[in-house]
Amino acid sequence: MNDINERLEEYIDGLLNEEQCAEVEAALARDESLREEMARVRKFTSLLHKVGDPMQPPEQAVKRIVAAAEWAERRRRLMWQVTALAAAVLVAVTLGLMLQSETPPSPNEFAVAPPAKNVIGRVKSDWIAFGHRLGEIAAARRDGRVPRQGLAGFEIPPAKASGIVFKSALGALGIRASEDVENRAAQLVADHDEEALKLGNGIQDECVRSEAALTLYRKLRLIGGREMAEAYYDVFRPGIADPRTAVRVGAQQLESSIAAELGVDAAKRYVSAYADAVKQMERRYGSERVAVVLGRLAPDHARDRRRDATQDGVLADAVLSIRARLYRAACDIGAQRVYVVAP
Numbered sequence: 001m002n003d004i005n006e007r008l009e010e011y012i013d014g015l016l017n018e019e020q021c022a023e024v025e026a027a028l029a030r031d032e033s034l035r036e037e038m039a040r041v042r043k044f045t046s047l048l049h050k051v052g053d054p055m056q057p058p059e060q061a062v063k064r065i066v067a068a069a070e071w072a073e074r075r076r077r078l079m080w081q082v083t084a085l086a087a088a089v090l091v092a093v094t095l096g097l098m099l100q101s102e103t104p105p106s107p108n109e110f111a112v113a114p115p116a117k118n119v120i121g122r123v124k125s126d127w128i129a130f131g132h133r134l135g136e137i138a139a140a141r142r143d144g145r146v147p148r149q150g151l152a153g154f155e156i157p158p159a160k161a162s163g164i165v166f167k168s169a170l171g172a173l174g175i176r177a178s179e180d181v182e183n184r185a186a187q188l189v190a191d192h193d194e195e196a197l198k199l200g201n202g203i204q205d206e207c208v209r210s211e212a213a214l215t216l217y218r219k220l221r222l223i224g225g226r227e228m229a230e231a232y233y234d235v236f237r238p239g240i241a242d243p244r245t246a247v248r249v250g251a252q253q254l255e256s257s258i259a260a261e262l263g264v265d266a267a268k269r270y271v272s273a274y275a276d277a278v279k280q281m282e283r284r285y286g287s288e289r290v291a292v293v294l295g296r297l298a299p300d301h302a303r304d305r306r307r308d309a310t311q312d313g314v315l316a317d318a319v320l321s322i323r324a325r326l327y328r329a330a331c332d333i334g335a336q337r338v339y340v341v342a343p
Contacts, residue, residue, distance in 0.1 A: 004034065005284040008041045009218065009317065037283055124164065127157045131165035131235075135172025138234035141311065159197050163190035169235045170228070181224050188223075189232060192216045203336055206245045207327040213238035214320040221317075233316040239308050239323060241297050246338040248298035254341055266333055273329040274339070281325060285318045291343050293322045298340040 004027045010016050011024045028035050133151060140147040157165055163186030170182065177185070192212060199205040217238075221229035233239065249257045254274070259267035281290045296309040296319075309319045330338045 005037060006315070006318070008038055008284070009321075010221075012038075012042060014222075033283070037280075040280055041284070126155065127161045127164045128168040130154045130157055131168025132172045134165065134235050135169035135231075138169065138231070139173055142234060159193035160190055162193040163187055166190075166232065166235065170231055173231050173234075175227055175231050177224050177228060181228075185220055185224050185228055185232075188216060188219055189236075201242075201244055203245045203327065203338065204331055206242055207324075207331040209238075210320070210324040210327045214317075214324045217316065217320055230316055233310065233320075237308055239296075239310065239316065239319040241299055241305055243298075243302075243305060245327075245336075246298040246340055248300065248340050248342050251341045254339055258335065258339055261337075262333070262335060266335075270330070270333045270335055270339070273333055274326070274341075277325045277329045281318075281322045285314075285322070289314045289318055290322060293319050294340050294342040297323060297326070297338070298342055 004024055007016060007020065007024055011021065016024065028038060130151070133149065133154065136149065137147040137151075163183075166189045167182050167186050170177070195212065196209060199209055217229050217233060220232050247257075255267045255271050258270045262270065278290060278294075281293075292312045292314050293309045296304070296307060296312070299305055299307070310316050326338050326340070
């Protein structure tokens, strides 16, 4: 039954073929508890949609491009005054035009001075190389190996470059899609990262971050299939624990630990909400998988903080769903941390 439970999101998203849909619908017809789980999945999916669509409206993209083109034209008229420093400033403006294009704009299009074009090309090459390295690291983890190469020697690209980084990582992982699909996926990733920059380190921000990561994962699965969604997860690792907002406590200490922070009444509400969230996730993914995710959400040792539950065989969708559900339960109560009872 767990296999059917795990397909509910894909069924709702319309990702199953006719045979698989028939299998899920037959199971729903004969199992009342599965129908109840479907209702819960739909409710949670509806909540995620309220997080906000990271895709930028087309008219905003057009306005940005027009504004950049107008700026380039003004630069062309004043080019006789351009110094090396001014050319560097122009690079920052022009980079925004290149995020979803593998070909630098031509001189006729944007009138970019040759020195600026050279710098732009080098910067973009660095971003592509960075993405390729991330893809290689992800590929090594997928094979169960410890990556031998890190990111030493690379500068971390800005959030707006995440789309280029992701497309390059897809190539390193051997994942191919149409240019349109790759561009749409890259735009989703870049917009997601730019929105994430606005978030802080508190539990409310982590709650939004967790739900947004799950939403992005599912949107990538819709437009590019599970393979592309898994690539996003493996490259950017959104399921890694945040030790600032999650703490492990014993089952007997759960209520007392929260009571010290929120008071007795709130502690009782948290314990109830936490238990309900865990039960929902166990019905969908199985108790063993939930236990693994809980253990990774609030690890015992610092050395385990960079280990992801997917490395223990749990699907990425399960990791993100459990994480988002538990953070939402804590945020709704007003807790400052997620208190996790892990084995």
